[in-house]
Amino acid sequence: MFRLSNNLVGILNFVTFLLSVPILGAGIWLANRASTDCEKFLEKPVIALGVFLMVVSLAGLLGACCGISWLLWLYLLVMFLLIVLLFCFTIFAFVVTNKGAGRVLSDRGYKEYRLGDYSNWLQKRVNSTKNWNKIRSCIIDSKVCSNLADDTANDSLDQFLAEHLSSLQSGCCKPSDDCGFTYVNATTWTTLPAGTVYNNPDCTLWSNDKNQLCYNCQSCKAGLLDNIKSDWKKVAVVNIIFLVFLIIVYSVGCCAFRNNREDRAFWKSRPYP
Incomplete structure (x- = not known):
């Protein structure tokens, strides 16, 4: 038994x-x-x-x-x-x-993210070109930015700034507030004239192309790490x-x-x- x-x-x-x-x-x-x-x-x-x-x-x-x-x-x-x-x-x-957290902005419903705020081990993983290409593909496939554009299609600037965006939405789908771009919609912004010098290198990486946006930005990698x-x-x-x-x-x-x-x-x- x-x-x-x-x-x-x-x-x-x-x-x-x-x-x-x-x-x-x-x-x-x-x-x-x-x-x-x-x-x-x-x-x-x-x-x-x-x-x-x-x-x-x-x-x-x-x-x-x-x-x-x-x-x-x-x-x-x-x-x-x-x-x-x-x-x-x-x-x-x-x-x-x-280690690491999003930075609270005045009069904003969302936070912004900096890669340097997170652990060195995590930074090395996302800074690897091979790793990031796969991750970037997954983010695009998830349609996180296209869904944001659809959800906020009728938002005015004030309404968009009050939105509580996720870390991926904030880091990958829009340019940093440091860039000073003009809002058109969530994923379309009017950039400054060519030759403008930016303090934030992500500003030069921003594109209104729906397949580019800020997917190669440090803020996008930081948003992923926060997630x-x-x-x-x-x-x-x-x-x-x-x-x-x-x-x-x-x-x-x-x-x-x-x-x-x-x-x-x-x-x-x-x-x-």
Whole structure:
């Protein structure tokens, strides 16, 4: 008769195995249907996650329910490494997102963002041309700026300045207030005469072309980092909750592994009839 800890590990891993099937299916679907760089970027991590969950859950399920100790030992080793990695990532996420914030402007509903305000590690990631080309493609595909233009199409200048823009909208879809451009609409501004010297280098990168805008500006990279900072802090909080859950599962798994060893010792010690 199986013991409680073995049953719990078996049930948890059966549920995990069921969850891995749609995740793996989504990865395969993306691999066959992906048409944008953003979607292609997701396909390999999703497939890897699905395969990982499937293999680990099978190891835990067979190890706990079939009494295969070496599989359960392998499952516990992976669980331990996962706990360590999640713990390290959580600490890392808090450290790299501890620095940086949008700058509040007088009489503006939005903030403006400067790349130098964020951690050096994050700055290096977005300053990589290879990385930024992929990120830029994802931002364009998300239609964050075209949606802003549609939502504010009838705004006057005062109404637009009072808008509460997201960090990506503020950094990528409009020029910096430092530039002194004349407002036409959210993504169209009348620039100053050629040869004008700007204190902010982003001003020379601005374009009214809907495929250019300020996507190559430092403010756009800073807006992305501010968005990442907010998301990573949320992920770090979720990770803490998940870590507690993993530690509980790991403890139950250790009990199941001990049960397997005790059962094996018991059957070995029994005299043959």
